[in-house]
Amino acid sequence: MPSQSRAFLPITSLPPGIAGGDGTAWVQPFLHQHFVQVGAMAWQGLHRSGRGLVVCEVELPQGRPIHWATEPVPHRLAYWPRGEVTAQLVALGLDTVDHGLLQHALVTYEAGTELVALMLASAEPTIVQLRRMRITPAECHRQLQRRRSEFCGVGR
Structure with missing residues (x-):
C-alpha cells in the first residue's frame, strides 16, 4: 500500500451494511467471500497476541467489475x-x-464472538466491526483447520 495520508470512515458495524462512498462497495462482497479466513485470522491473533485488529489488504482490479463468485482477488x-x-x-x-x-472498539468488542478489521484497497480505507456473526471466529478457525487437513492429508 502506498504511504499516503488517507481519510477514514467511522467504524461501521456489520450487518446491516457498510456506510460510505463508492470506494467501500468492495468491502461487503470481499468479506462474504473470505469470511472464514478473516475470522480465523482474528481467532489466531487473539490467542497469540490478545485483542487486536485484522488487516485486510486487497488488490482490486482497476476499471472493471469483480466477479466475486468466480474471480480470485489477491489479498x-x-x-x-x-x-x-x-x-x-x-x-x-x-x-x-x-x-x-x-x-x-478494540477494548470493548466481544473478542470471542466479534472482530474489528481494517479494510485497505481503495481511497477510503474502512474499519468495520463485525457483530452478530453467524459463525464465530473460533468456528472459522476450526473450519479452516478442517479444510486444510482435507486437502493436505494432515491428521489422517
Whole structure:
C-alpha cells in the first residue's frame, strides 16, 4: 500500500451494511467471500497476541467489475495487536484515523464472538466491526483447520 495520508470512515458495524462512498462497495462482497479466513485470522491473533485488529489488504482490479463468485482477488491478511495499532497506522501513513474511537472498539468488542478489521484497497480505507456473526471466529478457525487437513492429508 502506498504511504499516503488517507481519510477514514467511522467504524461501521456489520450487518446491516457498510456506510460510505463508492470506494467501500468492495468491502461487503470481499468479506462474504473470505469470511472464514478473516475470522480465523482474528481467532489466531487473539490467542497469540490478545485483542487486536485484522488487516485486510486487497488488490482490486482497476476499471472493471469483480466477479466475486468466480474471480480470485489477491489479498493479504495480518493481525495487529492492540498495542501496536497506532504505530502501524502511522507507518502506513494512515494516521488520520480517530485513534480514540478505534482503541475504544478494540477494548470493548466481544473478542470471542466479534472482530474489528481494517479494510485497505481503495481511497477510503474502512474499519468495520463485525457483530452478530453467524459463525464465530473460533468456528472459522476450526473450519479452516478442517479444510486444510482435507486437502493436505494432515491428521489422517
